Amino acid sequence: SKLYKQLITECAKFSDYNFRSHALRRVKHAYETHLSETDETKIANISKKMKEDIESTSRQVTIGHLFAAERHILDKNNT
Numbered sequence: 468s469k470l471y472k473q474l475i476t477e478c479a480k481f482s483d484y485n486f487r488s489h490a491l492r493r494v495k496h497a498y499e500t501h502l503s504e505t506d507e508t509k510i511a512n513i514s515k516k517m518k519e520d521i522e523s524t525s526r527q528v529t530i531g532h533l534f535a536a537e538r539h540i541l542d543k544n545n546t
Contacts, residue, residue, distance in 0.1 A: 477525050479491065
């Protein structure tokens with residue numbers, strides 16, 4: 468779904484390896500858990516939650532970039 472892809476894209480923007488990996492795992496697990504949902508009300512609630520998560524993740528990524536810590540050894544392009 469479009470929201471899932473947007474959330475994955477936002478999570479991939481985390482500069483810290485641990486935050487990025489955790490966020491991606493959480494999103495993928497939640498998506499797989501709700502993939503077979505058929506109840507329209509539940510689907511609407513899940514979509515609303517995903518939109519909130521996209522906004523929250525975007526804020527967290529911005530804060531992470533403002534207060535960047537030392538790069539983790541597992542991060543790509545570690546210089």
